[in-house]
Amino acid sequence: MSIKLNIPTPLEPYSFRGINFLLKRDDLINKELSGNKARKAHYLIDNPPIDKDSIVSYGSIQSNAMYSLSFLAKELGLKFYYYANHIPNLLKESPRGNLSLALKNKMVLKEGYSNIEEKSNSILIKEGIAEEFSYYGIEKLAKELIEQVDANTKYQLFLPSGTGTTALYLSKALKLLCSKIEVYTTPCVGDRDYLLKQFRELEPNSSYYPKILDTQKRYYFGKLYREFYLLWLELQKELGIEFELLYDPKAWIVILNNRELFRNLIYIHQGGIMGNNSMIERYIRKFGEKYEDYRE
Ligand SMILES: *Cc1c(COP(=O)(O)O)cnc(C)c1O
Numbered sequence: 001m002s003i004k005l006n007i008p009t010p011l012e013p014y015s016f017r018g019i020n021f022l023l024k025r026d027d028l029i030n031k032e033l034s035g036n037k038a039r040k041a042h043y044l045i046d047n048p049p050i051d052k053d054s055i056v057s058y059g060s061i062q063s064n065a066m067y068s069l070s071f072l073a074k075e076l077g078l079k080f081y082y083y084a085n086h087i088p089n090l091l092k093e094s095p096r097g098n099l100s101l102a103l104k105n106k107m108v109l110k111e112g113y114s115n116i117e118e119k120s121n122s123i124l125i126k127e128g129i130a131e132e133f134s135y136y137g138i139e140k141l142a143k144e145l146i147e148q149v150d151a152n153t154k155y156q157l158f159l160p161s162g163t164g165t166t167a168l169y170l171s172k173a174l175k176l177l178c179s180k181i182e183v184y185t186t187p188c189v190g191d192r193d194y195l196l197k198q199f200r201e202l203e204p205n206s207s208y209y210p211k212i213l214d215t216q217k218r219y220y221f222g223k224l225y226r227e228f229y230l231l232w233l234e235l236q237k238e239l240g241i242e243f244e245l246l247y248d249p250k251a252w253i254v255i256l257n258n259r260e261l262f263r264n265l266i267y268i269h270q271g272g273i274m275g276n277n278s279m280i281e282r283y284i285r286k287f288g289e290k291y292e293d294y295r296e
Contacts, residue, residue, distance in 0.1 A: 003045050003075050005029050006039055008144040011266070014239050017256060019164045021265035022155075023241070024145065027273065035244075035271020037068035038168040042131040042137025043070065052123050054079035058113055059127035060222075061087055064272040067098040069125065070105035083116050097278025109131075111219045128163035130202065135169045142173035145181060145266070155181045157266040160251035162189045162221075164198040166270065172208035181266065183210035186254045188247045213254050222246065227253070229283050230294050244272040245279040253291075 010025045029038040055073045057067060061084040073080035082102070087109070095103055103109065118124045125131060149155060157174075160168045164185065169182035187195040192212050199209050219225060228249035235243050235252065243249075247270065255262060287294050 003030065003033060003072070005033075005042065005045065007140070007247075008147070011145070011148040016235065016238055016252075019255065019262060019265060021267050022149070022180050023239075024141075024266060024268045027269040028142070029269040029271065032071040032274075033068050033126035034273070035064075036105060036138075037129060037271065039137040039141050040131070040134035040165060041068065041072050042140065043133040044076070044176055046136070048076050049078070049123055052078065052121055054081060054119065054122040055125060056081045056083075056118060057120045057125040057127070057129075058116060060084065061091060062098045062222075062275060062278060063128070063294065064098060064275050065128045066107070066282055067102045067274065069129070070102035070107040073107075073113070074105045079108065079122075080106070081110060081117075081122070083110045083113055085111075085113050087111050093135050096281070096288075098275045099278075101274060126163075128165065130163040130165040130198065133172070134165050138166060138169040139173040142170055142177055142179070145174070146177060146179050149181065149266070151180070153180065155264045155266050156184055156262050157181050157268065158184045158251060158255055159261070159268040159270060160188050160247040161173055161185045161195055161198075162247065164195045165202060166268075167204055167210045168199050168208070168214065171210035172203060175208055179263065180245075184213055184261075185210045186213050186215070186251055188219070188250050191218070213258055215250065215253055215257065218252055222282055224279075224286050225229065225249070229287065233294075241269070242273050242276070245283075247272070 006029055009028050012023050014023050026035045055078050057069050066082055070080050159167055168184035174181050192214055231249045231252050232245055
């Protein structure tokens with residue numbers, strides 16, 4: 001079977017709280033394999049590992065990468081083994097969100113990183129698909145953007161980081177292609193030092209790194225924040241587009257806090273919204289049913 005990627009994705013003009021920007025609709029690449037997970041896996045789609053029978057990966061129990069790999073493996077006819085360090089009992093009994101979707105794709109879930117087995121006939125993929133082969137698809141994204149924007153204008157491109165693979169490789173590709181698009185990011189999973197460490201593991205040349213901006217308040221990945229949910233709802237209401245709940249709200253807080261930097265902003269929608277359901281459930285349980293309940 002083959003996976004159809006709808007690329008190039010559109011670049012559409014929007015405005016949010018007085019900031020005019022271009023939105024790169026990578027959420028529209030493919031319903032199942034969306035956003036940067038599709039970009040990072042593009043190499044495997046174009047070069048299916050025909051000599052292998054399985055994919056092995058690891059990471060958090062609700063990750064977008066896990067779900068994306070479960071779909072990719074199913075479509076490529078490979079088995080998929082996924083290791084999570086800890087599986088909460090509640091999820092063992094009733095899987096939800098990305099986990100339940102991935103299990104429907106026949107993912108084999110295992111607990112404990114110490115049990116990870118690299119078999120000779122499997123490909124081991126790092127957490128979050130933070131792989132060197134990911135450059136292949138992200139370079140294509142860079143080329144698409146260069147085609148779509150005005151070559152003589154300076155742009156500031158923003159995208160939030162988990163492993164930082166997408167931001168780093170996009171920044172590198174745009175620099176190598178001599179584009180006037182400059183990449184900015186913010187760490188969502190760890191802090192700035194964690195993100196820099198991730199960059200260094202993939203790329204020794206720091207002149208390729210994107211600029212890192214952060215918030216004064218420390219946000220912990222996967223935790224619920226009233227201001228995240230309110231901003232997410234407002235984005236949806238203003239733009240008519242659903243964003244992702246783990247990464248996008250922090251990105252927009254950073255953009256709004258530094259709006260003077262973003263004269264010609266490009267924002268990348270990195271997909272992942274199929275994982276929102278379990279987050280929305282948690283938000284409603286914690287703060288209440290109605291939008292009004294979230295107000296200070
Ligand atoms: C995975 C993901 C990210 C993080 O991507 P990295 O390449 O690991 O930095 C950001 N946003 C969304 C919506 C994602 O699914």
